[in-house]
Amino acid sequence: QITLKESGPTLVKPTQTLTLTCTFSGFSLRTSGVGVGWLRQPPGKALEWLALVFWDDDKRYSPSLESRLTITKDTSRNQVVLTMTNVDPVDTATYFCAHSEGRNMVRGGSTRVFDSWGQGTLVTVSS
């Protein structure tokens, strides 16, 4: 059974750096094809993908936030860490981490899905 849990501060001041940790079990980030992503959801708004780290340490970032984000993995501790610099009140959101893997498609090729999610952690940015 795959489980993920987000941890980090609930309140951050503007301009500070936010560090969130995703601790997972039930899978290994050494397994080919596996990734862990971070996504967020401002109150009452839609989901937004932020970053994804793969088993081979390849990393992808949302272009709109790339300059502020860093995602790293600690395979031995089963953790993935997201840092976001220079936070602003618009970064107030519930932050989720999620297990990601490739799935085969009917006509060939594969697509990446987020198939197991943490419960999320609400981060408020306010002075």
Added chain:
Amino acid sequence: DIQMTQSPSSLSASVGDRVTITCRASQDISSYLTWYQQSPGKAPKLLIYAASILQSGVPSRFSGSGRGRDFTLSISSLQPDDFATYYCQQSYSALYTFGQGTKVEMK
């Protein structure tokens, strides 16, 4: 960036109704379309991937169709647990953009 547009933004329905939600991509994304369900206060749940493949454990009343730019999520007979918000998401560009969501409310 690929933009995803869902319609409607919300709908009211009754238990037993057939419900259809559409999602349009700003460019051809082949079948790289995923649907998620999110109940209030909960994390999203994977429903359908590759436009039409049902995730294991998801009831067969859910179905997805489409290819290219236009996609549909259908619920054949709405059940009480289905009152939730539904999101489409593209994975064609590996930037994983979501639609704005469709809230299914009780009539």
